[in-house]
Amino acid sequence: MKKFKFNKTHKISLIIITSVLIINVVYTYKDYQATKTRPENQLSMKNIVMNINNNLSSDYIFGDLYHLVKNSLNIYTDNHFIAFDNSLNPFYNSSYYMKNTLYYGSPEFSEEEKIINIDNLDYMVIKEITNYIKELYENGEKVIATFNHDAITDKDIIIVKEITYLSINDRIFIENKKENLISKEINNINSALGHYSYDGEEDSYFNMIVCNTYDYLETKLNDVVNKDKFDDNGYYEITYSDEKNNEHLNPIEYTIENDKHIKLNRKACFQKFGSMYGVYADKKNDKDLYQSSEYDKGYLAWIEYYTDSDLYTFTTYISNNYINYLISLLLVIGSYFLIKIIVNEKTKIEPIDKPIIKQPKVKRKVTNKEDVNLENKLTNLISSGQNLFIFKNIELNYQPNPLVVLGNKSELTKVINDLFFFTINHSRPKNKLDIKIENKKIYVINNDYCILDNDLQELNDVFEIIEAHDFQYSFNLSQNSYEIIIDLNIRK
Structure with a gap:
């Protein structure tokens, strides 16, 4: 068997091909990492969170963290989320834009005027009220609220301009001014943490799905913070593959028109709020210059819903940039034949009048x-x-x-x-x-x-x-x- 020998053409070609491959690999890796972090290639919630941090890192901050979160995220109600301050106290969630109310009339939703509006209460107070009513419900107890009022109409509608006193089953939640009190049985509560209704007989209902989701996010965030699992960009996520059979992360599958099967994936996402994670922060030179105040630091935890087609993967990147690799391949092939021609020409006797041969420029043809x-x-x-x-x-x-x-x-x-x-x-x-x-x-x-x-x-x-x-x-x-x-x- 004849032994293969590298000639000069092979050696030069191998060096060029290896160099092109190394350059392509390095460029592809860096460009892919940069491209997938572009706003248009991010999932909806993460894109908005990135913009909040960009705003915090800007020389011009438009509002405090609370208002930035509220104004940026309250339209994305399909994703359950909770925002926390730097001490891990929740201050806003995806249901907080809804009216927080206690119903004292018939459980039918048509009597919406028979309500006690508790929107002006702090998030943590609303959370305590919701959890306490949930506890009373689980124990089979009636819910009796005592609160202040300003007047009662002919239709038995209680007018409350501002809640200054509120207790439920003798547990006091607000005690600013104890005057003109009245007690009513609460048949229904709508709050940012859940929904509870009671029809006066044996049937009652408490929406635990949303409540459990918020509890899960709050528990997981505490674990992520305590174990410092965040990456350099202040981000961490938990996918279905990380926690199998997790009711909050299990994929949702359903069928739409034309028997099209849809698989909706879910993952728990956690992001730090702070100016150092924004695009305008100089993390290499002036890191201390961009340290957020305690009022501008915090966390966001949310459940992201997405399909496989929503993800910007390496396959997506290659399909969008395949032309670059075709050009590289043409350059490698062209280089090989060019080197071969040069080497072969050097072994020939040069004619007196040698014609000048120009290599044609490779140009991609546009189709369709x-x-x-x-x-x-x-x-x-x-x-x-x-x-x-x-x-x-x-x-x-x-x-x-x-x-x-x-x-x-x-x-x-x-x-x-x-x-x-x-x-x-x-x-x-x-x-x-x-x-x-x-x-x-x-x-x-x-x-x-x-x-x-x-x-x-x-x-x-x-x-x-x-x-x-x-x-x-x-x-x-x-x-x-x-x-x-x-x-x-x-x-x-």
Whole structure:
């Protein structure tokens, strides 16, 4: 059997191929880690929590932690969550936006006017009241509330302007002013911690699902904090694979129309609140400069609901960036044949008039071209992101004009999406942002913020798509502003 020998071509090719592979592996790992942490690739709740920490790390903090949590999270009621202060005392949860009330009339919900509103009470007091009523229910006892009142109408409706005294079965919860007291049997309670109703006979009901979920999150958070399980970004999660047969983490499976099977995964997530976890904190040089006050520190615990398709996985990353690896493969193959030609040419006698051979430039061909309305896509994206502009306090000046170009719809849509989120990520509160369409060109201008050349690497995919479509791009960077121009006129 003939022994294989490495010739000069093989050795040089092996060095180049190995170098390209190492560069690809290192670049892929770093880019994947950076890409999956982008806001658009995060699950909904974690994205919002990241924005709260970004706000805390900013030079301009809009409100204290309580109001940041309340204003940012109260619309995401599908996820059960509890917010805690730095001493692990809960102060807000996903049900707290509901009215906290005690019903003293018929258990029917039609008599909603016969209620005692306890919304003004502290979270911990409401929690004590709920747990105490739950205890009375489990012991088969009636619930009798004694409270102050201002008047009683002809329809036996008790008017209470402000609760100054409240006791339940002789246990006092509020004792600010003990005047004009009246006692009523409580048939129903709605609170941020649970729901209890009693119909006057044998049937009663207490919603333990929500209550147990909050208890689970509170218990787990204490364990995570005591054992310091958080990563460098102040985050920790518990998945179904970590705790099998956990009623709070078991996947939910159901079938929708057309017999489509849906599997909804759940995981418990825990995040620290603090300025040092925000995007504006300089963790390497001035860490002490960004230490939050005790009032701005805290924790959030929540149950995240998601499907497998919601996760940004390595497979998703490869499918979005496969063109980079095709180009690398072409470079490796081209390098091999180029080296082979060079080595072979050196062994030949050079002719007097040797022709100069130029290697053709490899260019990707764009397929599935169609007319794409980019003005419509950009307008819809800006419209759906209005809350984000308000939250980040960015002043937007948008000037749309008709813009329909011929190209691959999915690739051009990615250009608009990536450019939009790049601009949001590279803007600070009170920045004035100009986005306009003019003469088939998209202008993105921020005159209050500067970016570096390295930041533009985030738009490598965008620039590659533009070049493949024979379009052009340019940018102007200065010490306090940047301008990105996407020219969608065909290059001549």
